[in-house]
Amino acid sequence: MAELGADNIAQGMxxxxxxxxxxxxxxxxxxxxxxxxxxxxxLYAAGAVECLHAYSLVHDDLPAMxxxxxxxxxxxxxxxxxxxxxxxxxxxxQSFAFELLGREGAGTAEERVALVASLAKASGAQxxxxxxxxxxxxxxxxxxxxxxxxxxxxxxKTGRLIEWPALSGAILGGAxxxxxxxYAEAIGLAFQIADDVLDVEGDAATAGKALRKDAEAGKxxxxxxxxxxxxxxxxxxxxxxxxxxxxxxxxxxQTLCDLAHYIVARDK
Amino acid sequence: MAELGADNIAQGMxxxxxxxxxxxxxxxxxxxxxxxxxxxxxLYAAGAVECLHAYSLVHDDLPAMxxxxxxxxxxxxxxxxxxxxxxxxxxxxQSFAFELLGREGAGTAEERVALVASLAKASGAQxxxxxxxxxxxxxxxxxxxxxxxxxxxxxxKTGRLIEWPALSGAILGGAxxxxxxxYAEAIGLAFQIADDVLDVEGDAATAGKALRKDAEAGKxxxxxxxxxxxxxxxxxxxxxxxxxxxxxxxxxxQTLCDLAHYIVARDK
Numbered sequence: 001m002a003e004l005g006a007d008n009i010a011q012g013m014x015x016x017x018x019x020x021x022x023x024x025x026x027x028x029x030x031x032x033x034x035x036x037x038x039x040x041x042x043l044y045a046a047g048a049v050e051c052l053h054a055y056s057l058v059h060d061d062l063p064a065m066x067x068x069x070x071x072x073x074x075x076x077x078x079x080x081x082x083x084x085x086x087x088x089x090x091x092x093x094q095s096f097a098f099e100l101l102g103r104e105g106a107g108t109a110e111e112r113v114a115l116v117a118s119l120a121k122a123s124g125a126q127x128x129x130x131x132x133x134x135x136x137x138x139x140x141x142x143x144x145x146x147x148x149x150x151x152x153x154x155x156x157k158t159g160r161l162i163e164w165p166a167l168s169g170a171i172l173g174g175a176x177x178x179x180x181x182x183y184a185e186a187i188g189l190a191f192q193i194a195d196d197v198l199d200v201e202g203d204a205a206t207a208g209k210a211l212r213k214d215a216e217a218g219k220x221x222x223x224x225x226x227x228x229x230x231x232x233x234x235x236x237x238x239x240x241x242x243x244x245x246x247x248x249x250x251x252x253x254q255t256l257c258d259l260a261h262y263i264v265a266r267d268k
Numbered sequence: 269m270a271e272l273g274a275d276n277i278a279q280g281m282x283x284x285x286x287x288x289x290x291x292x293x294x295x296x297x298x299x300x301x302x303x304x305x306x307x308x309x310x311l312y313a314a315g316a317v318e319c320l321h322a323y324s325l326v327h328d329d330l331p332a333m334x335x336x337x338x339x340x341x342x343x344x345x346x347x348x349x350x351x352x353x354x355x356x357x358x359x360x361x362q363s364f365a366f367e368l369l370g371r372e373g374a375g376t377a378e379e380r381v382a383l384v385a386s387l388a389k390a391s392g393a394q395x396x397x398x399x400x401x402x403x404x405x406x407x408x409x410x411x412x413x414x415x416x417x418x419x420x421x422x423x424x425k426t427g428r429l430i431e432w433p434a435l436s437g438a439i440l441g442g443a444x445x446x447x448x449x450x451y452a453e454a455i456g457l458a459f460q461i462a463d464d465v466l467d468v469e470g471d472a473a474t475a476g477k478a479l480r481k482d483a484e485a486g487k488x489x490x491x492x493x494x495x496x497x498x499x500x501x502x503x504x505x506x507x508x509x510x511x512x513x514x515x516x517x518x519x520x521x522q523t524l525c526d527l528a529h530y531i532v533a534r535d536k
Binding site for chain 2: 008009010013055059062064065082083084085087088090091092094095096098099101102103108109110112113114116117118119120121123124125127129130132133136137
């Protein structure tokens with residue numbers, strides 16, 4: 001029934017996963033490289049987390065959510081197609097993330113099921129979705145959030161899906177995940193602070209999305225709570241924390257160190 | 269941050285999974301019972317498919333999709349809360365389905381990963397979501413669907429998520445899934461024909477949802493294509509097919525036989 005337009009879903013899935021920084025997929029590959037996990041195996045986790053992330057953006061951009069017209073410099077899925085397609089494309093991308101982790105190449109059965117269980121938890125009602133709900137609730141709370149509340153909200157909304165790929169290599173390598181957990185926590189928070197700085201200082205054309213939305217909406221951000229200078233100082237301190245956490249891996253973690261620096265220096 | 273209303277998600281998840289026929293969960297338990305799989309283990313698959321099904325209803329009821337106000341005799345999630353909550357509740361229910369299958373009690377690692385992979389496939393862009401997209405595309409196609417097209421659409425939209433629990437017991441029991449696949453295919457189609465009959469003959473208060481929507485929308489259904497009498501005759505023939513497929517299991521499959529009969533006799 002392709003003539004009935006049902007292949008919109010496959011097209012929308014490809015469209016929604018094209019472009020972007022691929023930060024989460026990159027983390028999965030670099031995490032795996034630390035433990036000599038073959039890249040061909042880690043690509044399943046990398047693909048899964050990129051699909052999961054893309055689904056969250058497609059749904060977050062919906063009119064009922066953040067109502068964004070532009071994503072990665074292109075019309076959002078509900079603008080290019082329609083809302084129903086965007087709902088279904090997001091749904092299908094979530095299914096596909098778990099389908100990828102279920103495939104034989106993704107690891108042993110034990111490893112695959114550990115990846116599935118941890119990704120489901122990181123993305124669900126106690127992870128990313130909770131963060132999105134907290135974000136929406138904050139908009140209608142009638143008061144600005146405290147620094148503690150924003151930190152918790154962002155740890156859920158953004159942090160959990162940065163932590164998962166960072167730890168995925170340790171799962172596949174049978175290694176202690178603790179250093180990577182500390183690394184991921186630091187870069188996750190630094191990432192969000194940098195996003196808030198970018199929202200104030202950035203260029204919309206370079207960023208590929210609308211900026212200054214938070215300030216216009218009177219939304220509390222790390223910049224509004226800390227001021228620009230202090231926010232930047234915190235982000236820089238978090239980068240130091242992140243690189244310190246990687247010390248056990250020595251030179252092998254150089255790319256992950258570089259990534260921590262990139263996260264606060266990026267312009268998109 | 270419960271005071272910020274973020275616990276709507278957990279409440280919405282409970283709300284959306286309350287009530288209903290629990291047909292799919294029941295199928296998972298009965299399928300497992302055929303192969304002496306402990307019920308405690310099969311409950312994970314049963315819970316997972318009910319969460320998956322509930323998520324599909326919450327998203328399908330959204331204004332951009334089927335735009336329904338009533339489900340199981342109660343306001344739909346977006347009516348009771350709002351659209352953003354409904355999007356997120358559906359998303360979280362999908363995550364939770366896979367989280368359940370990832371838990372230790374759900375089976376060996378091999379069994380769990382087989383359940384995850386097959387559920388992801390049955391629910392995603394080549395399964396249920398495809399069926400929903402075909403259903404939406406059919407509404408704007410400018411022509412009525414053929415019998416072949418409706419059969420394919422319904423096999424995707426409804427059939428795949430009836431087949432999955434019916435086969436889940438065979439996965440957990442290490443048994444040949446073929447007889448159950450034939451059973452599930454027959455009851456899946458019978459279920460949808462019965463739904464179309466119910467839409468014409470049923471009582472909205474008993475059914476707990478709006479009826480006559482398809483006829484009012486001029487939508488092709490099994491009843492509009494076959495006529496009421498022939499639609500009923502087909503459903504009855506499918507019930508015979510379904511029970512015949514269960515013969516290898518003898519008396520152990522009595523409840524599944526009864527279920528096939530119930531599917532076409534139900535009033536909601």
